[in-house]
Amino acid sequence: MTERPLILVTNDDGINAPGIRTLIDIMKSIGDVIVVAPNSPQSGMGHAITLDSTLHAEEININNKTSQKEFSCSGTPADCVKLAIRVLSPRKPDLCVSGINHGSNSSINVIYSGTMSAAIEAGIEGIPAIGFSLLDYKWNANFEASKAYVKTITENVLKEGLPSGVVLNVNIPNVPENNIKGIKICRQAKANWVEEFDKRKTPQGKDYYWLTGKFVNLDGGEDTDEWALENGYVSVVPVQFDLTAHYFIKNLNTWDLK
Amino acid sequence: MTERPLILVTNDDGINAPGIRTLIDIMKSIGDVIVVAPNSPQSGMGHAITLDSTLHAEEININNKTSQKEFSCSGTPADCVKLAIRVLSPRKPDLCVSGINHGSNSSINVIYSGTMSAAIEAGIEGIPAIGFSLLDYKWNANFEASKAYVKTITENVLKEGLPSGVVLNVNIPNVPENNIKGIKICRQAKANWVEEFDKRKTPQGKDYYWLTGKFVNLDGGEDTDEWALENGYVSVVPVQFDLTAHYFIKNLNTWDLK
Numbered sequence: 001m002t003e004r005p006l007i008l009v010t011n012d013d014g015i016n017a018p019g020i021r022t023l024i025d026i027m028k029s030i031g032d033v034i035v036v037a038p039n040s041p042q043s044g045m046g047h048a049i050t051l052d053s054t055l056h057a058e059e060i061n062i063n064n065k066t067s068q069k070e071f072s073c074s075g076t077p078a079d080c081v082k083l084a085i086r087v088l089s090p091r092k093p094d095l096c097v098s099g100i101n102h103g104s105n106s107s108i109n110v111i112y113s114g115t116m117s118a119a120i121e122a123g124i125e126g127i128p129a130i131g132f133s134l135l136d137y138k139w140n141a142n143f144e145a146s147k148a149y150v151k152t153i154t155e156n157v158l159k160e161g162l163p164s165g166v167v168l169n170v171n172i173p174n175v176p177e178n179n180i181k182g183i184k185i186c187r188q189a190k191a192n193w194v195e196e197f198d199k200r201k202t203p204q205g206k207d208y209y210w211l212t213g214k215f216v217n218l219d220g221g222e223d224t225d226e227w228a229l230e231n232g233y234v235s236v237v238p239v240q241f242d243l244t245a246h247y248f249i250k251n252l253n254t255w256d257l258k
Numbered sequence: 259m260t261e262r263p264l265i266l267v268t269n270d271d272g273i274n275a276p277g278i279r280t281l282i283d284i285m286k287s288i289g290d291v292i293v294v295a296p297n298s299p300q301s302g303m304g305h306a307i308t309l310d311s312t313l314h315a316e317e318i319n320i321n322n323k324t325s326q327k328e329f330s331c332s333g334t335p336a337d338c339v340k341l342a343i344r345v346l347s348p349r350k351p352d353l354c355v356s357g358i359n360h361g362s363n364s365s366i367n368v369i370y371s372g373t374m375s376a377a378i379e380a381g382i383e384g385i386p387a388i389g390f391s392l393l394d395y396k397w398n399a400n401f402e403a404s405k406a407y408v409k410t411i412t413e414n415v416l417k418e419g420l421p422s423g424v425v426l427n428v429n430i431p432n433v434p435e436n437n438i439k440g441i442k443i444c445r446q447a448k449a450n451w452v453e454e455f456d457k458r459k460t461p462q463g464k465d466y467y468w469l470t471g472k473f474v475n476l477d478g479g480e481d482t483d484e485w486a487l488e489n490g491y492v493s494v495v496p497v498q499f500d501l502t503a504h505y506f507i508k509n510l511n512t513w514d515l516k
Contacts, residue, residue, distance in 0.1 A: 046305030046336070047369050055467040078304070083467065086453045108382060110501055111305050124366060124450050156513050166503045183515040187502040192382050195344045197313075209313040209341065238510060240503035243368055244445040245424045245496035252496060255414050257441040
């Protein structure tokens with residue numbers, strides 16, 4: 001690539017989150033940057049899109065000294081990517097990066113993740129895309145150790161490209177930089193959340209619930225993202241949005257369906 | 259199965275939608291029914307879950323003559339399934355059915371679909387699950403032609419089971435019953451939405467947008483759900499929630515990632 005790539009940056013924690021500010025800084029060293037990100041936290045939004053209400057996008061940080069454009073958007077992460085590609089970006093971005101998420105999007109979390117849905121939305125549009133997440137939910141999480149890995153992986157994607165239908169899900173362990181052992185290519189671990197609903201009563205005496213739960217990893221495979229993260233590696237899972245369970249088609253064809 | 263199966267029914271169009279009322283009626287002829295569905299439409303919610311606010315579930319239709327229990331829930335389709343399994347259902351359901359959706363969830367729509375996210379959520383919990391959708395967005399859509407197919411597919415799933423990690427995405431063409439040619443096992447077609455944002459101005463002069471767009475099928479394969487539906491078949495796609503693009507792991511391992 002001879003000219004600087006145009007990189008679309010988004011996330012699900014909101015445009016002011018320290019994670020996306022770190023990601024913007026890294027991307028400015030690689031290419032030209034356009035930011036279109038939610039104006040408020042959107043964690044757990046999955047691949048939601050806004051069908052029944054209006055979308056607003058406001059240009060912010062207009063007078064800053066750097067070249068990137070930034071738009072704060074009322075929609076979900078997937079909305080942000082759609083609006084960026086169709087309306088706000090001066091041309092089709094060469095790459096989309098999402099994050100750095102405050103908290104894990106490994107294993108089954110990819111399903112619920114607004115961070116990853118933004119990357120998948122870009123992938124559907126034929127744009128190479130990466131979601132980055134740090135295993136620290138705190139707002140003041142330390143993203144220092146992430147920087148070199150985010151840069152290396154991004155540069156490799158720009159150099160190598162990604163096949164149609166594939167985006168990357170990158171998770172970074174919450175350990176000091178010297179304790180990170182490297183990057184490991186993985187598969188999504190088989191895991192789930194065991195919810196524990198906290199049942200309470202409103203002042204008027206009606207039941208209501210808070211969703212809580214604990215994460216259960218059912219998969220000891222050393223080729224999984226959970227294993228990599230527990231053992232100090234940055235995990236990289238190639239993610240596809242063809243959800244077809246191809247292997248089961250043959251079996252289904254033996255069923256008694258007229 | 260000697261005793262009647264317990265069937266969890268949910269959807270994303272809301273508990274009062276004609277589609278779920280039809281589905282409840284069909285399921286009552288097969289097993290015992292518990293309904294936990296959103297109290298308002300949730301189309302396009304993808305796999306969103308409610309993390310930052312409370313969940314409410316109200317028992318409704320308590321005095322009706324039938325045996326099923328029904329709960330109207332403030333959450334997303336995925337929330338409804340979690341709350342049903344952990345709190346509201348007397349035991350773990352033997353099956354979860356979602357729909358009948360007013361509108362298509364074929365091809366890439368599976369990604370945005372609240373109907374399918376409910377089925378996937380049940381699948382993550384180890385419950386066989388099916389999402390049903392009719393290709394008619396209208397509230398007064400005619401579900402007559404769907405009934406026999408919904409029943410046949412449901413009975414087959416109860417009889418045959420589904421492998422761990424697989425749920426079914428069933429779409430029904432919007433044609434008279436006599437014109438339906440049968441059931442076809444398919445893969446998800448490669449298709450996407452080309453958005454056209456309708457840009458307007460608020461009374462105060464600020465830009466805002468409505469998300470609109472047209473569906474583009476890029477995949478002529480006769481083994482796809484789009485082909486089946488266009489040719490008068492009910493499409494059945496086995497859907498998995500291991501999103502790993504396994505085939506690309508070997509290639510990624512050749513990249514220059516330390």
